[in-house]
Ligand code: UDP
């Protein structure tokens with residue numbers, strides 16, 4: 352809104368290498384937003400793109416004065432980009448959206464209607480999700496596991512078309528955590544949440560930015576940022592394995608005495624198998640411990656969650672100069 356009228360709605364869009372999607376997205380998004388007849392702003396966060404995303408965005412600023420562009424110094428990840436958008440947003444209601452048109456902008460009025468009904472967190476779940484089978488299966492498992500471990504009962508943790516009141520985003524930006532998973536964390540702060548169904552479409556241009564390895568890393572973030580349950584599970588697993596090991600050892604000794612030395616030599620492969628299982632279990636345990644320790648390490652180092660290179664003037668806050676805004680936003684969250 353060019354700093355004139357304070358917007359009621361802020362739309363935050365993280366973008367990494369989404370150049371071909373910029374125009375198609377805006378051609379659908381802005382008419383929907385104008386149709387809402389309320390003051391709004393759109394904040395696009397260029398998360399270290401190596402293609403033309405940034406220049407395509409700035410080219411559009413003349414046409415759309417409501418557009419603000421934040422550019423990161425390098426790639427910090429989707430959730431960091433969303434956090435930077437939250438920090439910049441001035442609206443009472445903040446809606447996040449993917450840039451690849453998988454979340455149809457035409458669904459935004461549904462979220463706004465939910466805000467008007469007094470909900471402070473508007474979650475969504477994807478009906479007829481249009482993603483490869485493997486992604487849907489993986490998401491299903493992740494959703495189930497996360498619900499169990501975190502105690503947060505969201506239907507769909509992965510859908511990023513979501514709405515938050517300013518009160519919630521302010522809580523989120525205060526979180527000092529190094530890597531947080533926004534949808535799940537926000538659910539902990541919400542007083543009157545709701546989940547509504549939204550449609551889903553295949554990606555318009557470009558490829559998904561989530562490789563298998565990145566998805567695993569996201570899942571670890573999600574699990575370890577919300578709960579200590581995996582650590583407790585480790586303890587239980589360790590105890591169970593130890594009890595089993597001791598019992599098995601006793602059994603072997605008894606059988607050795609009863610059946611003689613010949614029998615013992617033949618049991619050697621069973622022993623190997625058991626050994627490998629135990630070693631495997633230990634590695635998993637170390638990995639999980641490492642994940643928690645790694646998080647502590649990152650916190651202690653206090654590195655910033657993201658570093659902003661530039662905020663284009665359209666939405667730099669009215670009350671402080673852009674340089675100051677940028678510096679503040681480089682601080683660790
Ligand atoms: N994204 C981002 N930084 C990243 C990865 C993704 O800003 O490091 C953005 C991406 O441009 C898109 C959104 O996050 O707008 C969702 O990414 P993507 O569509 O690749 O995820 P998927 O739909 O496959 O889960």
Ligand code: MG
Nearest residue numbers: 449451453554
């Ligand atoms: Mg996508």
